[in-house]
């Protein structure tokens with residue numbers, strides 16, 4: 001019986017009068033890879049930011065394992081350590097090398113010795129295939145390499161779950177593959193992942209479940225087979241068709 | 256009086272010019288940085304107070320503040336002209352340096368702060384280890400500009416009778432009737448001080464530049 | 470009167486009211502005697518009254534006079550050099566015990582500080598270059614030319630009150646300089662036609678620059694010069710006045726005048 005790692009109940013987020021999403025429920029089980037898809041402006045990024053408390057939901061609750069992280073007395077900094085986040089535009093610390101980026105949380109948050117932090121950071125960099133780039137600064141790395149450092153930085157904290165917000169959409173097409181490959185390997189290693197992406201190939205192959213969000217609601221969720229081949233709602237079929245066609249076009253453009 | 260004596264009389268004022276600068280600039284930096292942090296991260300009320308501080312002290316000519324501090328506020332207190340001058344210039348400079356640091360903090364903050372918080376660092380840690388180191392680099396060019404201004408403004412303490420470069424040029428110009436030479440000498444010394452300082456900071460800036468491929 | 474100076478005085482007064490005046494019942498004379506020294510301000514850029522010699526030491530008519538006064542007060546003398554504009558405020562705020570810097574009596578200044586008995590009397594002069602083609606037979610003739618003057622001085626006051634305010638001299642034709650030497654530079658390069666100043670230092674200026682000549686001198690604005698003392702300090706004023714009279718009677722001051730003004 002799989003254990004839920006992340007449980008979201010009745011979540012509502014507004015910016016002023018503007019309701020981003022309402023009464024949202026979602027459960028992520030240990031080891032699952034969930035892919036969230038949906039049109040722009042639907043609230044996917046906002047949902048991820050709510051999960052690691054970078055923004056506060058207006059209503060509803062979120063549990064990480066047995067702990068309610070939306071509780072008032074919950075220590076945000078404590079929670080964030082256990083939730084890895086990978087950003088669309090990488091957001092590496094520009095003044096630190098790849099190694100420095102991965103080490104910072106280990107030294108300052110986990111208070112590891114310099115030696116131990118270096119060892120652990122090098123291990124994570126090797127995991128994303130960048131051990132030989134350890135002393136390069138972000139400005140000296142390609143976009144794909146930067147994003148892999150971003151993944152290593154999040155992994156180093158040994159999170160319970162990893163959140164990815166369109167991790168490849170800022171990349172040149174030829175650099176997307178190396179990042180998806182790292183993510184695929186992570187999924188195989190049993191990491192629990194919540195991924196916002198429009199990479200349908202990745203979704204089809206790696207996702208345990210696909211969640212289709214639109215206008216602040218979860219329209220439909222299911223296995224890749226259900227979603228791609230037998231969607232219950234016409235909107236789902238329409239969106240998947242559109243995005244696959246768009247993506248296909250992009251591919252032919254670059255060829 | 257030979258030329259060497261003439262120049263060295265004026266140049267011996269450099270001690271005061273450098274002294275005033277070495278008090279005003281670092282104290283302005285310390286105060287300015289603390290206030291800038293409060294401005295950016297201290298909430299709305301703090302921001303309003305800091306904004307007022309900045310507006311007031313950037314609005315007062317340094318010479319006027321100098322006079323107020325020396326002749327009025329410290330009436331009866333034994334505050335030397337040198338210290339009154341240095342502190343006034345430090346206060347005025349702190350307002351400008353606050354704006355410099357604030358600008359640098361704001362242009363780093365946002366996303367970098369969010370990324371730092373996302374790995375579990377506290378707000379204070381994020382500012383200390385992620386925002387500040389990057390802000391410092393951004394602040395060097397405008398700060399170098401401010402350093403040049405403070406060096407030149409240090410001449411204002413002449414009005415309180417501190418025998419710095421400008422005052423010495425006036426005195427020796429008056430006694431020798433060679434004003435042009437006296438003021439030119441002062442100008443050259445100020446130029447060398449400013450030039451040396453800005454070159455030094457340019458080297459520092461280059462040294463701190465984060466490597467990147469074009 | 471110089472605007473900046475007025476602003477300064479106003480600021481000092483306002484700030485002093487805010488801070489609250491210290492009770493000044495004790496005479497500064499007691500303080501001087503207790504400390505065994507008198508702190509005197511001067512602006513040492515006004516030869517031959519006060520200037521620096523080749524070694525950078527203060528010298529001049531006022532300097533020698535004050536040295537003798539301190540000696541007769543039985544205390545050490547500590548000089549503080551300050552720009553002329555700052556001296557009155559410094560005496561007023563107690564930063565200086567007194568100031569000697571070729572001060573003429575002035576009603577504005579009298580509001581914040583006191584004046585000793587006059588220790589000497591001077592005249593004003595108009596000076597021009599050899600290129601000057603006009604004539605100045607009475608002082609009012611200066612109104613027909615571009616005139617320069619040290620700002621904030623009694624000469625400035627005389628020009629303003631007697632030529633500018635009655636409309637004889639356009640404001641634009643009067644250039645005020647922070648210092649006489651700056652005016653002398655402008656006189657030499659033709660930016661002004663006439664320079665008005667204190668006769669004694671003007672004579673020194675002419676002696677150094679053969680191209681300059683005095684076209685008029687007389688007692689206009691100027692006249693007696695005095696030591697500036699803290700406001701309302703009768704004991705100190707009595708002591709300083711006593712010594713001045715003593716020195717005048719002994720002929721000491723006349724000797725100084727010969728030494729410095731070559732009269």
Ligand SMILES: Nc1ncnc2c1ncn2[C@@H]1O[C@H](COP(=O)(O)OP(=O)(O)OP(=O)(O)O)[C@@H](O)[C@H]1O
Pocket residue numbers: 015020038039040041042043044045046047
């Ligand atoms: N800080 C904010 N203040 C106000 N409105 C915001 C804020 N952040 C996001 N929004 C609004 O919330 C809505 C959802 O934004 P969000 O970025 O979550 O969408 P998304 O699904 O991630 O879209 P995309 O695919 O473009 O990334 C948008 O309309 C956006 O304008």
Ligand SMILES: [Mg+2]
Pocket residue numbers: 044045046165166
């Ligand atoms: Mg988004």
